[in-house]
Amino acid sequence: MVSVTSSKPPAPAKRSFREQMHLAREDAIITVVNRLLAEKGFEAMTLDEVAIEVGVAKASLYKHFSSKEDLASAAMVRMMDRARAFLDKLQSDAADRRPVDQLKAVARWTIEVQLAGEMPSLPSQNSSLRAVLTNNKAYVDGLMDISDRLGAWIIAAQADGSLNRALPPIAVLYTLYARGCDPVLGFLKGTGLYEDEQITEMVLSTCFEGLQSR
């Protein structure tokens, strides 16, 4: 409370509060959707599940999102925003690092997010979600922004000789993206033999150093 003398808060503040509640609810929904997408993928996720886990009626979901695809898109966009925020942090905190180390940091972040069960799996091939996503400006713009920033590091790393110059930058970019849905993480986790940190190091090693000895 800012003022105790006023029995009625000013209108703008009140609307802002309601809006905050609205956004908080939406955020809770997206968090649940995000986890379910990571766990079982778009097709296997049902809105009944979402509604139950969030603790609202299924019909209420439609007051926030117009369809299942729209719901999933919101989760994908939020993850993209998280990634962009991480890139911001990388660029401001460690701007002096070698480009190849920046790329490694990105791969590490991606792997850690996936190990935490928070990486929504991208829609397989010809999903209905895919069509919606490619028409979602926030998603497409975010993806392009990330690609541009990673692309600059890739070019720089190839120029300074730390990254294999024989690979087209786009191949490097996609290889890094693929770390976000690498089934090896789940396989290794399933053995119960390794800690998350060990798994991260192994996958990072195979990604940047390859399987052959050096």
Place this chain on the structure above:
Amino acid sequence: MVSVTSSKPPAPAKRSFREQMHLAREDAIITVVNRLLAEKGFEAMTLDEVAIEVGVAKASLYKHFSSKEDLASAAMVRMMDRARAFLDKLQSDAADRRPVDQLKAVARWTIEVQLAGEMPSLPSQNSSLRAVLTNNKAYVDGLMDISDRLGAWIIAAQADGSLNRALPPIAVLYTLYARGCDPVLGFLKGTGLYEDEQITEMVLSTCFEGLQSR
């Protein structure tokens, strides 16, 4: 026709013919299922689609397979058998090659099958298919056989110094398995910039040599 004097073929031959027809029909079904599994995954594949593409009534599918999971399992087992046949061929045709080159040949085969749109995507995380597969003896036995044979090569390749000794063999094995569902193939194919052969070489390079220069 073997004989024109007999108006009625011998019973065993007739039954064998029917059996062949039966197997041929089943094979056609499995081929369609295999492609659909590769295209859209288990959840998104519907039995209506399968029936239409095969050209039979949906109910007829149940004369051959008792459930959707059973149907998909048959496709997975057949792919496993194809893989084992390839391993047989590798071991007899090129038994003198270095273990690491045998592993590369396996990875190349896996990539080529996937590029041909014939690699059924493994069930994501907690699918109903996964439970059925882990109880399918043919599948589990086949997977163990493949793992054993690849495992021997991995150990040998680490012993002769061609494969990174710091990686647990199981991590190498899973990394090779993951080439069978590598989204990088689809990404690169989607650009339209590269032939399948080029994509194969790039992915093989990143897998065995890594992203960093050598």
Place this chain on the structure above:
DNA sequence: GTCTATAAATGGATAGAC
């Protein structure tokens, strides 16, 4: 905006004639 109730559509599986 949240709820209960229900519509509308889909998809896995079965019945029964041939």
Place this chain on the structure above:
DNA sequence: GTCTATCCATTTATAGAC
């Protein structure tokens, strides 16, 4: 063993009261 027709459960989406 194949077909048509149907059942039944699930799931996306909406109507309408509060």
